[in-house]
Amino acid sequence: MVFEKKEYWRWKEYNWKNPDTDWRKANIITAGVDVGSVSSQAVIMCDGELYAYSTMRTGSNSPNSALNAINWAMESTGLSLDDIHFKVGTGYGRVNIPFADKAITEIACHARGANYMYGPTVRTILDMGGQDCKAIHCDEKGKVTSFLMNDKCAAGTGRGMEVFADLLNISIEEVGDRSLQVEKEPEPVSSTCVVFAKSEAIALLRSGWSTEKVLAAYCLAMARRVVSLIERNGMELDFAITGGIAKNDGVVSRIEKEMGVKALKPKHDTQIAGALGAALFAKALVEKSGEK
Amino acid sequence: MIANYGYKDGAGEFFISIDTEKCASCVEKPCVKACPEQIFYIYEDDYDDEVVGVRDKSRNQLQYICAPCKPSTGEPKLTCTEACTSGAIKHSW
Ligand code: SF4
Ligand code: SF4
Numbered sequence: 001m002v003f004e005k006k007e008y009w010r011w012k013e014y015n016w017k018n019p020d021t022d023w024r025k026a027n028i029i030t031a032g033v034d035v036g037s038v039s040s041q042a043v044i045m046c047d048g049e050l051y052a053y054s055t056m057r058t059g060s061n062s063p064n065s066a067l068n069a070i071n072w073a074m075e076s077t078g079l080s081l082d083d084i085h086f087k088v089g090t091g092y093g094r095v096n097i098p099f100a101d102k103a104i105t106e107i108a109c110h111a112r113g114a115n116y117m118y119g120p121t122v123r124t125i126l127d128m129g130g131q132d133c134k135a136i137h138c139d140e141k142g143k144v145t146s147f148l149m150n151d152k153c154a155a156g157t158g159r160g161m162e163v164f165a166d167l168l169n170i171s172i173e174e175v176g177d178r179s180l181q182v183e184k185e186p187e188p189v190s191s192t193c194v195v196f197a198k199s200e201a202i203a204l205l206r207s208g209w210s211t212e213k214v215l216a217a218y219c220l221a222m223a224r225r226v227v228s229l230i231e232r233n234g235m236e237l238d239f240a241i242t243g244g245i246a247k248n249d250g251v252v253s254r255i256e257k258e259m260g261v262k263a264l265k266p267k268h269d270t271q272i273a274g275a276l277g278a279a280l281f282a283k284a285l286v287e288k289s290g291e292k
Numbered sequence: 293m294i295a296n297y298g299y300k301d302g303a304g305e306f307f308i309s310i311d312t313e314k315c316a317s318c319v320e321k322p323c324v325k326a327c328p329e330q331i332f333y334i335y336e337d338d339y340d341d342e343v344v345g346v347r348d349k350s351r352n353q354l355q356y357i358c359a360p361c362k363p364s365t366g367e368p369k370l371t372c373t374e375a376c377t378s379g380a381i382k383h384s385w
Contacts, residue, residue: 146296233296
């Protein structure tokens with residue numbers, strides 16, 4: 001018999017399209033592809049409105065991940081790459097996307113994407129990605145006015161959370177809710193460094209802590225860590241969170257509590273913010289070139 | 293845009309912030325040559341302005357890279373902030 005180890009850390013991979021939009025009627029079709037260290041997304045927009053997207057795991061090779069993501073977003077739409085007028089790449093693998101017409105940093109793309117997703121009142125964005133975490137300020141048009149990046153290590157990021165989910169055999173989708181099932185908030189784990197936190201978690205479980213309590217301690221540690229990042233760059237309302245961690249209510253609600261502010265509720269999957277911003281940049285570039 | 297590069301760890305907060313609006317209109321960009329460790333580089337930002345940033349590989353070692361420029365006593369006169377007459381560069385420590 002073959003035992004397959006379940007992969008608890010994976011976010012659901014899926015694609016979506018707006019059934020009410022006919023891309024053939026669109027004047028400008030653009031795409032944004034965000035190749036991150038952990039996951040990749042592709043977004044297709046028709047005249048600046050969200051038409052289709054996909055989100056999936058980044059493979060070992062950036063060009064393939066980008067192509068897979070965009071092909072999946074185009075699946076059953078009848079669209080081909082040639083129908084898309086401009087494609088912008090972003091994320092850490094952005095310079096390695098063969099079909100992209102331009103590369104733009106994820107900082108600028110997340111701000112532009114958040115402006116679309118949450119509206120023009122957003123001023124502070126926390127992007128919690130797979131490998132790093134960024135605090136961004138933007139104006140009413142989604143243009144970056146300042147940013148601060150945690151460049152030291154991968155601690156307190158999406159990847160750290162995934163390692164944790166796997167260690168505790170809990171699907172990444174459940175981590176947030178389970179971490180909130182504690183009667184009293186425990187002390188945060190002393191380190192968010194993946195390696196140390198992992199051995200600390202094992203020790204806590206051995207000492208009789210429930211899985212929920214360990215998760216609560218880790219989510220709180222992560223929240224405190226990013227709060228210090230936001231505080232360094234200043235908090236200006238409205239506040240929004242993008243990236244995979246925004247889907248983890250255990251971290252989001254603790255950030256809100258620590259900061260004493262509420263984050264705006266997203267209308268779309270927060271993981272697509274970067275690709276969405278890239279597609280919006282693409283539209284602006286087509287308009288600027290005057291080709292359409 | 294105020295771009296903050298650096299990190300916070302057990303030893304403190306080590307950030308260099310650069311006001312890129314000022315870089316966009318700074319023709320000579322003297323900071324690039326002035327820094328003995330060559331941590332600054334020129335790039336075109338996402339809004340098509342030619343500005344200065346801190347190199348990727350330097351960002352998580354600023355405390356050590358800048359240490360020789362920062363005497364432990366007295367008010368340090370940093371080569372980079374002296375070179376940048378428009379005051380675009382700020383150190384957090
Ligand atoms: S000297 Fe100052 S203003 Fe000029 S490019 Fe360097 S940091 Fe920017
Ligand atoms: S303090 Fe010295 S090493 Fe550091 S950025 Fe300024 S000139 Fe370069």
